[in-house]
Amino acid sequence: MIDNITKVSSLSSSRGLESLVESDATTQGVAPGENAGMNFASVLGSVATESMNSLKFAETKSFEAIQGKANTREVVDAVLxxxxxxxxxxxLRDKIVNAYLEVTKMSI
Known part of the structure; x- marks a missing residue:
């Protein structure tokens, strides 16, 4: 949970916000100020993928425990x-839905 939130909220520390701003966006056919490699959809997609991988890993560990190949501690850690x-x-889903509902309530 913390790892996924940290990846989304601390983009400036993990990738360097300066490098995003100073990238050669104009030579790549991207408007200035727009990042060619990362956007909101790709960040949400990566968070969803990591969550799915975590769920699959927990399921795999559970099956390994049933077969006697994994100990209880490993299974508990994976499931947690x-x-x-x-x-x-x-x-994240709830926040996105709430934000969407707030935008739809705005008058033009």
Missing amino acids: QAQQSLNTAIA
Whole structure:
């Protein structure tokens, strides 16, 4: 959960906001101020993909425990991580839906 939120909220520390601004966006056919490599949809897509991978990993660990290949601690850690990822995805979904509803309530 924290990892996914940190990736979205701290883009300036992980990739360097300066490098985004100073990139050669005009030579790539992208308008100035627009990032060619990352946009809102790609960030949400990557968060969703990471959440799905976490859920699949927890499921795999659960099956390994049933087969006797994984210990209980590994399964509990994987399931808790999957639960945190799912809670993060649900919270992001709720915020996006609320923002959309607020925009639709605005008068033009």
